[in-house]
Amino acid sequence: MNHFAADQDIAGRADLLALLRRFYAAAFADRRIGPFFTEIAGTDLDAHLPRIADFWERALFRSTDYTGNAFAPHAALNAAREMTAEDFGRWVQLWRATIDGLHRGPRAEQAKAHGERIALALHARLAGRDAPLEGGDGRGFIPLAALELRTVA
Secondary structure (H helix, E strand, O other), X not given: OOOOOOOOOXXXXXXXXXXXXXXXXXXXXXXXXXXXXXXXXXOXXXXXXXXXXXXXXXXXXXXXXXXXXXXXXXXXXXXXXXXXXXXXXXXXXXHHHHHHHHOOOHHHHHHHHHHHHHHHHHHHHHOXXXXXXXXXXXXXXXXXXXXXXXXXX
């Protein structure tokens, strides 16, 4: 069994797999974004996890294992039910909280930043906008996590 200390950085695939399992457990159970995984996509995490781990391993460790198209499945989900800025914000919030609960260090920070960039890019592309930071209302996309943190302060 793996034991994690929040002061250790993401060191490799084993850490990614544990991180992803914890994240998706939270995401599947989440009232806002859970239905995208459980009801709309019917995600089989055990089947999908190696591919997601390949994606993150490539992003964080520059491996060449992932060659997929991350946009296509999100476009299919969006066609079934629109994915809003709040949905992507919730994803970012859960992603950051999961990482912060398990890891600290440069790769952990890289994973959080990369996750937010992905959310911004997917949201913009699915909404049909070329500029990833400009929302239809001119205010831009602000992750739900940032908005909630601002209201607490």
